[in-house]
Amino acid sequence: GAALAAGGRGAKLSSQLLAFARRQPLSPAVFNPRRIYEGLGELLQRALGETIQIDVQLPQDPWCIHVDRNQLENAVLNLAINARDAMKGEGVIRITGENISLSPEEGCRNGIASGEYVRLSVSDTGAGMPPAVLLRVFEPFFTTKPDGHGTGLGLSMVFGFVKQSGGHVQISSEPGQGTVVQMYFPHSLEPESQEAPPCEALQEGGRESILVVEDNEGVRGAAVELLQQSGYTVLTAEDGDDAMLMLRTGLRPDLIFTDVVMPGRIKSTDLAQWAKAQQPPVAVLFTSGHTRDILSSDHLLGNDIHLLGKPYRPEDLAQQVRSVLTARVSHGD
Template identity: 70%
Template sequence: MQFLSDSHGCEGWKGEMAGRICAFDWRQTELGPLETWPASLCSTVQMMLASPLPLVMLWGRAGYMIYNDAYSTFAGGRHPFLLGSPVELGWPEVAEFNRHVVDTCLAGGTLSFRNKDMVLLRDGIPEEVCLDLYYSPVANDEGVPSGVMAIVVDTTEFMRSERLRQAAEDAYRADNERVRLALNAGALLGSFVWDVRNDVLSADERFARTFSYPADQDLTDVPQALTDARIHPDDLAWVQERVNQVLQTGEPYNAEYRVLRPDGSYMWVLASGACEFNEQGEPFRFPGVLIDIHERKIAEESLLKFTRNLEQRVADEVGARLAAEEQLRQSQKLESIGGLTGGVAHDFNNLLQVIAGNLHLLARHEPNNANVQRRVSASLAAVERGAKLSSQLLAFARRQPLSPAVCNLQQIFEGVGELLQRALGETIQIDVQLPQAPWHINVDRNQLENAILNLAINARDAMKGEGTIVLSASNVALDGEFCVGKGITPGDFVRVAVSDMGPGIPPQMLEQVFEPFFTTKADGQGTGLGLSMVFGFVKQSGGHVEIDSTPGEGTCVQLYFARSLRPIREEAPNIESQLRGGHETILVVEDNEAVRASAVELLREEGYRVLTAGNGDVAMQMLLEGCDVDLIFTDVVMPGLIKSSDLFAWSKVQTPPVAVLFASGHTRDIISRNHQLSPDTHLLSKPYSPDALLQMIRDVLSG
């Protein structure tokens, strides 16, 4: 229908909506009579009417609606009543959404939505639709945004098609699952290979029996027509259609159809395969298998199998969730125990320090009393055992920093040899292989020995307690190709390897062996943390770890440490030669009164001038008030606002810097990155002996 008008604004406007717009009485709206419309608005309306896309313009703050023919079709039964009405009245079910659109665009903004779900009443019935919506401002003659241009694209059918496609893909995956179940159930009826170029089929004997081939038929040259003749007439066209689709697209082939039996009945089979293409993209070979699905079709076995498969998936999901929750609980438990043991060890070390300090003072005061000396020695031995226990707690809690020192593998192997033999048992032989001149490395010796012991125990368990473990070291130069993605740079390295002749580790497990809690041992026989701790230690030391394993041949774990060019530090000279003669001023900062008292008494006996502070706050106040000290001897963990690390920071900016010696078994507050002490940090672990304290103080003051 074509409407005509003499209005100046309608010149050049075409279409049904052009006539309706021209005939509408716009005086009842903010736009006013059509002949008074600004040129910019008229031009925009003309452009909108010429567009094949559904366009609607919302003019003014009220959003008076002007739209084209395509939008009138989209509006359904609400057309033509939408013309000239405010948008919030025209579409009340989405009024809040449209108010946001108008406010945004009149402020100069734009909006766009892809596949937005909405419920509209286009014909009086709630209808779920998906829309692509694009909104942009429309300026008046002065360039000020006065309206909104909206492009509306109905994508409802497209989204429905997408959902149907997804459902089809899900059904296809279900078909593949049924094929796997059939193969597992032993329902394979045979295999075939179709020579596409020559249209010749080759098959095995089971396939031949299924299709009732003649006894003298050459199974390497079966005419395609002989096979087609045994397929049910109602299924043949479908099978050929599926084959042609596979030849064109290359997608997997799955077709269910009926095959004629010798007794005249039909059985259901599933043919599954894939087409192979040559370099020119031409199909030339089509291998496949035939599966018996007759019972499933007749007795609705598919439903039962699907149910069982669903139950299994649910069980797997539940099992996986329970395993994940157990792993999380285990991790949280270890973290909680770590925090607890760290705090307990700190308090335990303070108690041991009080005991050890007083025992040492007692021994010094009664040098000629044999009974006192004997009892003090026995008590100190007990203190040492307690200190070892505390050290183990701290190691478990990961509160012990690495203390690297330059050494070579000959030293390490000599130190760990006796420990290995004692831990592994007499039925395990240890073959040690070292180069003539092993390079130096800078590592925490104790942690490396623990790592070697962990790997050796794993090797022993893999070999069921009998066999030979090779402990080797070699000097190697790693190139850039080897180092890519491994967190190390090319250069000289020392490789430490622990090898066994056990059953090896399957390839699919190799990527998991360093994961926390992963273990191949039976329940209760391994925590799964040994290799994780080895991995963490090597990485913290700036190295790299690899594991090679061949099922049936054995496993080799290799640790790489960067070569150090620094010389090995000589053993400290005799302590007795350097203990005496102290005269400097030492500030002892310790919140435990008993620990502080024993340390102060010892230092004063040695001639030092000693000042004391019960916490970091008091110590800092003394220092800021001008207290002149040569060394601050401070506990690591103390109450108050000022921490030991704050005292350390203050000491380093003094001129000259003030020496600091930390004392604690709980070092988290002074550990630098990678859980290592910085080179300028001096730590004396509790409980310490008088000689150890005096020697460390002399070392720090001299340094």
């Protein structure tokens, strides 16, 4: 238990630092800000306490934005918790949304490209910050809170997430006048994404066959054991070359679970191309300690693939495998 807890803390810290460096794995989709708040309102009130009043002001018809919903919710929650602490647990936190069009002059003045944006703001009436503190608020590990009451990563994560999403973030504050944090997200003209229906059997195992392709023996063995415990038939390959040889000699698994970066001539994307060319196509789930953005920029992965980040928990693996296999069946593959 202690080892799992330590591993979890390490993974969380890595995720927070990746967020600041704009290298965290994102799964963006097109959302209406109103729909995002509908799922966040109750969580905010529970997290902030009964002595905090939340005043939400969103336009009747807000523009859609292309963001990772979970990360945006985390950003709003981080900002709201900071606002609560600044007001010592009592007061009003305002969350506002606006459709705005920035002219080239306005964009230049705000340090952001001109165009149409949704501006989401979180404001408080707390103690505010002096200029010297304001200059450092986005630095990782910088915090004015006492020991044990903050990591100094909350605002840096917000900064990195917004920038990685193609947006812009501004903060204004004066001692005794409170603080306002504004996040600008580009207006998306794409149709709003539909929520995937929940799968009741998502956590359950199955009888399908899975080819595990992983060059690290320890990681490979752990994945095999976890999948076998869920009832799957599991075959293994040490790298892409070994896996392709098995596939070309007649192996037809239901799913290929493959590391992204491996030694050898055959790359994981070659395995995915083979899988896509089959009739019916073979499902593929990638796993990697690298992030989706880095892999995409290296042309290893597209935005439509399934990626399980390392390190992963047993339940994460079971859920992702089941989800990918279920999607394959529902799409008629």
